Amino acid sequence: MTPAARLAAAIDLLIALESQPRRPADATANDFFRARRYIGGGDRRAINDLAWSVVRQRLRLDWWLARIKCRTTARMLVAAELLLDQSMDVEMVLAAFPGGQYAAEPLSVLEERLLRQLDASRAGIEGLVHPDMPEGIRLDLPDWVLPGFRARFGDRLAEEAAAMEAEAPLDLRANLLKTTREEAAAALAAEGIETRPTPYSPWGLRLPHRRPVTQTKAFLEGLVEVQDEGSQLIALLTDARPGMRVADFCAGAAGKTLALAGAMRNRGRITACDVSAPRLEGAVKRLRRAGVDNVERHLLVPGDRWARRRAGQFDRVLVDAPCTGTGTWRRNPDARLRTDPTDLAELCTKQGEILHSAADLVRQGGRLVYATCSLLPEEDEAQIEAFLDRHPDFAPLPLAEAWTEAGGAGAPPAEGPYLVTSPARHGTDGFFAAILQRKPVG
Structure with missing residues (x-):
């Protein structure tokens, strides 16, 4: 494909993403390329790179376009990305839209005028960040997460925000x-x-x-x-050992289930639970490839009596709770645009309900591990505080103690009672984990 054809395909991909704003961008992109199998690997990477640059910088690009009163379109987003973020001059941007077969149509008279106005509005500013930007846009963070992130990171907020923009390993x-x-x-x-x-x-x-x-x-x-290292640490801290009975209560596609099975050397029993049948079905191939044979799957459905019948039977129960995913935004930059305060409120309610249900499965002296890939205190420490108020028969196991018991080398990766990892401090995605031990009777 020519560079102009790649640019046109990137615009089409952005239009596809816009048409399904609540769907994860990677799923939409997979469908996009599956329908265009003629696009080779190198072309696909170039198309993805341009489209994802726009998605990653969308908050800032929207601010620049609003500043010149330009209606946001995929074409103008790409033009602004080339001008502001990729250091092309106006003539180079115009040349990137040559028209003709497979290429994007030339910028219209209005689009060209807006492009030149955008260039003039920079007033010597290089790059996308402008001193007049509100804090959230300057940090590439939606306003609704700023209080939680500020509480989490304090004066390291800018450093962590920058790390969330970097390419993840x-x-x-x-x-x-x-x-x-x-x-x-x-x-x-x-x-x-x-x-x-x-x-x-x-x-x-x-x-x-x-x-x-x-x-x-x-x-x-x-x-x-x-598997991200932070996710591996959650499996490590669950401390599942050979011969134990373990429940992965929100198993999804079984990423952590696989790690638990490895730690258990295929001895004992793991029950991988989820509310999604397709996710559980998707785990089958992974389990077979890994040689795992100590896992059974269970689909949780409304009115399900499975948990009640197995109350107090598990040595370890891992709750990898559904969350806003704010800790994974460097991998999933579109989630900054897809998630809002309503989602946070709904997820916090769901997290509390899941924790309450999962607690019944834990035997006396067993452990409940609560984890999220969120860095918002509302989904992390606040959930644990609310749970402990409701369940006085559980107590936190300090991170340092859990780390040593699980065989972690050296000092644990975080201070305090809970595991908290972040891109800037640890080079991992942002994860939270609390290890809660059920007190023995008597």
């Missing part, structure tokens, strides 16, 4: 059922993919940039799984 987890971390690294290296050990997870390998790992022999044979 690709983390892998060695599958202990088939290999060791060192052997997995060697297998990948033999295929031309160099990795380094993650600093906190004893199972993790990190690639500084994304690579087509899922096409490697190491992945296809189940030696490694894609």
Whole structure:
């Protein structure tokens, strides 16, 4: 494809994303490219890079276009991205819209006038950040998360916000059922993919940039799984051991279930629960590839008596709760635009209900692990405080103690009673985890 054809395809992709604003952008993009199988890998990457640059900078691009009273369209968003973020001059941007077969139509007289007005409005400013921007837009954060992020990060807010804009590394987890971390690294290296050990997870390998790992022999044979180091730490802190009975109460596609099975060496029993049948079905292929045979799946449905019948039977219950996903925004920048305060309120209610239900499964002396990929205190510490007020038979196990018991090396990655990871401090996605122990009777 020519550069002009790639640009036209990026505009079409942005239009597709706009048409389904509540759907995750990666799902829409997958459908977009599946319907255009003629687009090769290199062209696809170039199209994705341009479209995702617009998505990642959307708050700022909208501010610039509103400043010149320009209606937001995919074409003008791309033109503004090229001018402001990719340092093209006006003539270069105009040349990127040449018209003709497969290329984007030339900018109209109005669009060109607006482009020149946008260029003039910069007044010597380079890049997308302008001193007149409100704080949230300057930090590339929606206003509704600022109070929670400020409470979480204090004077490190700008540093963390900047880290959320950076490209995320690709983390892998060695599958202990088939290999060791060192052997997995060697297998990948033999295929031309160099990795380094993650600093906190004893199972993790990190690639500084994304690579087509899922096409490697190491992945296809189940030696490694894609999993952020922060997510690995939650599985580690669950401290699931061989012979235990474990429930992964919000298992989804079983990412953490796989890590728990590896830690348990396939001995004991894991029940992977979820409310989504497609997610549970999607886990089957992953479990088989990893060689996991100690997992059963259970679909949670309204009126389900499964949890009641199994009250007090599990040594470990992991609740990887549905959340706003604010800790994953560097990987999912579209979520900044898809999520709003209404979602936060609804999710907080759901999290409390799930925790309450899952608590009944934990045996006396067992542990309930609550985790989110959110950095908002409302979804994290506030949920734990509310739960403990309602369930005095549980008490937090301090992070340092849980870290040592689980076999973590050195000091735990966070201070305080709970695990909190973030992109700037740890190089991971943002995760929260609390380990709650059920008090023995008597």
